[in-house]
Amino acid sequence: MKRFWSWAAIAFGAIYFLLPLIGTIEFSLRMRRGEYSLDAYASVLADPNFRATFGYSVVMALLTILLGVLIVVPTAYWVRLRLPRLRPVIEFITLLPLVIPAIVVVFGYIRLYNTSSVLPLTGTATGTNILLLCGYAMLALPYMYRAVDTGLSTLDVRALTEAAQSLGAGWVGIIGRLILPNVLGAVMSGAFLSFAIVIGEFTMAALLNRPAFGPYMQLLGANRAYEPAALAVIAFGVTWGCMGLLQLISRLLGVRKTAT
Amino acid sequence: MSFLVLDHLRKSFGPTRVVDDFSLSVDKGEFISFLGPSGCGKTTVLRMVAGFEAPSDGRILIDGQDVTRLRPNQRQIGMVFQAYALFPNLTVAGNVGFGLRVAGVPRAARADRVAEMLALIGLPDLGGRYPWQLSGGQQQRVALARALAPSPRVLLLDEPLSALDAKIRLSLRNQIRDIQQQLGITTIFVTHDQEEALSISDRIVVMHRGIADQTGTPSDIYNHPATGFVAGFVGTLNRFSAEVVDPVAGHVRVEGADIALGRLLPPGRVTLAARPESLKVAPEGIPARITGVEFLGSVHRLRARAGGAELVLDRFNAPGEALPRPGDHVRISAAPAAWLVLPE
Numbered sequence: 025m026k027r028f029w030s031w032a033a034i035a036f037g038a039i040y041f042l043l044p045l046i047g048t049i050e051f052s053l054r055m056r057r058g059e060y061s062l063d064a065y066a067s068v069l070a071d072p073n074f075r076a077t078f079g080y081s082v083v084m085a086l087l088t089i090l091l092g093v094l095i096v097v098p099t100a101y102w103v104r105l106r107l108p109r110l111r112p113v114i115e116f117i118t119l120l121p122l123v124i125p126a127i128v129v130v131f132g133y134i135r136l137y138n139t140s141s142v143l144p145l146t147g148t149a150t151g152t153n154i155l156l157l158c159g160y161a162m163l164a165l166p167y168m169y170r171a172v173d174t175g176l177s178t179l180d181v182r183a184l185t186e187a188a189q190s191l192g193a194g195w196v197g198i199i200g201r202l203i204l205p206n207v208l209g210a211v212m213s214g215a216f217l218s219f220a221i222v223i224g225e226f227t228m229a230a231l232l233n234r235p236a237f238g239p240y241m242q243l244l245g246a247n248r249a250y251e252p253a254a255l256a257v258i259a260f261g262v263t264w265g266c267m268g269l270l271q272l273i274s275r276l277l278g279v280r281k282t283a284t
Numbered sequence: 285m286s287f288l289v290l291d292h293l294r295k296s297f298g299p300t301r302v303v304d305d306f307s308l309s310v311d312k313g314e315f316i317s318f319l320g321p322s323g324c325g326k327t328t329v330l331r332m333v334a335g336f337e338a339p340s341d342g343r344i345l346i347d348g349q350d351v352t353r354l355r356p357n358q359r360q361i362g363m364v365f366q367a368y369a370l371f372p373n374l375t376v377a378g379n380v381g382f383g384l385r386v387a388g389v390p391r392a393a394r395a396d397r398v399a400e401m402l403a404l405i406g407l408p409d410l411g412g413r414y415p416w417q418l419s420g421g422q423q424q425r426v427a428l429a430r431a432l433a434p435s436p437r438v439l440l441l442d443e444p445l446s447a448l449d450a451k452i453r454l455s456l457r458n459q460i461r462d463i464q465q466q467l468g469i470t471t472i473f474v475t476h477d478q479e480e481a482l483s484i485s486d487r488i489v490v491m492h493r494g495i496a497d498q499t500g501t502p503s504d505i506y507n508h509p510a511t512g513f514v515a516g517f518v519g520t521l522n523r524f525s526a527e528v529v530d531p532v533a534g535h536v537r538v539e540g541a542d543i544a545l546g547r548l549l550p551p552g553r554v555t556l557a558a559r560p561e562s563l564k565v566a567p568e569g570i571p572a573r574i575t576g577v578e579f580l581g582s583v584h585r586l587r588a589r590a591g592g593a594e595l596v597l598d599r600f601n602a603p604g605e606a607l608p609r610p611g612d613h614v615r616i617s618a619a620p621a622a623w624l625v626l627p628e
């Protein structure tokens with residue numbers, strides 16, 4: 025009986041997740057009347073806007089990861105090394121992006137950095153890109169911080185730091201040569217989650233009026249029938265590709281992961 | 285001028301004073317042990333020398349240079365930790381070469397030095413392994429090689445053998461001493477194990493509640509303990525409460541027996557003490573009753589009771605010689621010079 029219910033739960037879950045996906049895929053193949061075809065995909069891939077927005081979002085995602093690593097790794101390291109009592113506070117702060125809606129944050133940004141402010145970032149495209157990058161890094165913060173902090177928890181941060189210091193290493197050397205390589209697996213999992221978030225992000229990009237993939241998907245969805253379905257499948261594939269890559273890389277790095 | 289000078293070091297954590305007025309001068313190439321019970325401040329002194337803790341007061345000089353305010357990575361001090369602290373992402377060779385890489389030593393010179401160090405610790409073929417592929421003893425030897433590779437001015441070891449099992453502990457401590465003498469490196473070795481300290485040190489600092497109770501050679505510390513604490517902590521000690529009968533001639537009375545010490549004594553009562561190997565069963569002396577006999581190979585250990593005191597006597601194993609049996613009433617004494625006189 026117990027077996028039956030666990031199978032039923034699995035089946036229900038599978039239907040819940042798979043049916044819409046199968047429906048979307050099926051629909052995306054029906055652009056040509058009367059037969060299945062990849063016409064919708066061809067149409068999407070041929071659209072220069074697709075390539076431009078997707079490229080933009082990929083670049084933004086990579087920059088977000090870079091910024092996230094630069095902020096999170098030293099911070100999480102320092103908190104563990106010198107401010108262990110502040111860890112719950114920092115953890116709470118990093119969770120805020122999950123609680124505060126992106127729309128609130130972006131309106132805050134626009135108010136703070138508008139053209140009549142001290143730092144008029146929204147006045148130029150570059151400035152707005154920077155602002156969006158900061159927003160993305162903040163959105164990714166909960167995932168990045170958790171991943172890195174978990175990675176650090178497997179290390180005796182203090183002993184390793186002191187060993188490196190006595191060997192002459194400074195802070196940059198310690199973080200670059202010791203801490204970062206040892207949490208690389210964790211950084212990777214944070215990085216791919218960040219990637220997935222940035223690729224699909226809509227609110228911030230739309231309100232800051234940047235040519236990102238999220239607003240493009242929305243625009244296409246409002247104006248076409250079959251292409252949005254194809255686009256959704258592509259976006260889904262990209263996200264899952266990221267997850268797979270994540271598994272692969274952490275497994276490759278896992279070979280060198282330490283026991284004690 | 286001593287090579288390493290600790291000058292009136294003090295350290296408090298909040299209101300608790302952990303190290304108090306700690307002074308020590310170490311000659312170049314000397315092997316010093318800090319010996320004391322857990323929590324007496326050994327690690328704290330060591331960490332101040334390494335630069336991981338700032339002294340609340342006092343100075344640290346290395347080779348005449350005041351390093352008290354220098355950061356740890358500027359002190360050129362090698363450190364070996366109890367928990368090894370090897371870098372898990374680097375191979376053995378990477379670990380040993382880490383300090384050289386930080387110092388910008390070119391790759392070829394680095395490889396030579398790493399090979400030299402691995403040969404020194406007797407693991408010439410393990411350069412390509414990762415730390416988790418090594419045993420504890422091997423890891424600690426790699427940690428030693430890593431600390432020595434950049435040719436530090438001083439080597440600090442904080443209970444490096446405590447995490448290892450007895451056999452490895454013994455062989456590694458001899459290896460540490462050999463390497464230290466081969467390189468002539470000034471070394472401070474922290475331990476709570478008196479046998480370890482006695483066997484490998486040039487001098488021992490016995491610490492007690494943040495204070496250096498006595499500093500001296502192993503035989504000094506063992507044979508002429510300066511305080512009751514040192515006497516009790518280093519080696520086993522039999523204590524008797526004694527009444528000074530004649531302070532000038534050095535006569536005392538213990539449990540009704542007269543003992544002549546032949547040296548000047550303070551008047552009143554003192555504690556008379558002797559090591560297990562100094563006490564003998566004799567025709568004259570303190571009356572005692574044998575309570576047990578243990579055979580430990582090279583010695584027979586006799587347990588006895590005299591008045592309220594539990595005694596331990598070690599006697600070299602001499603086959604054929606008659607031993608007292610449990611329940612026997614005997615008399616116990618020691619050579620006059622073997623008696624330690626401690627304040628009551």
Ligand SMILES: Nc1ncnc2c1ncn2[C@@H]1O[C@H](COP(=O)(O)OP(=O)(O)O)[C@@H](O)[C@H]1O
Pocket residue numbers: 297302320321322323324325326327328329
């Ligand atoms: N960072 C610290 N903060 C507060 N107390 C400490 C700190 N480090 C050590 N102590 C205290 O100082 C005392 C001496 O510690 P330690 O030097 O580690 O002793 P030992 O190495 O001889 O065992 C202990 O009572 C310990 O609790």
Ligand SMILES: [Mg+2]
Pocket residue numbers: 323326327328443
């Ligand atoms: Mg200690």
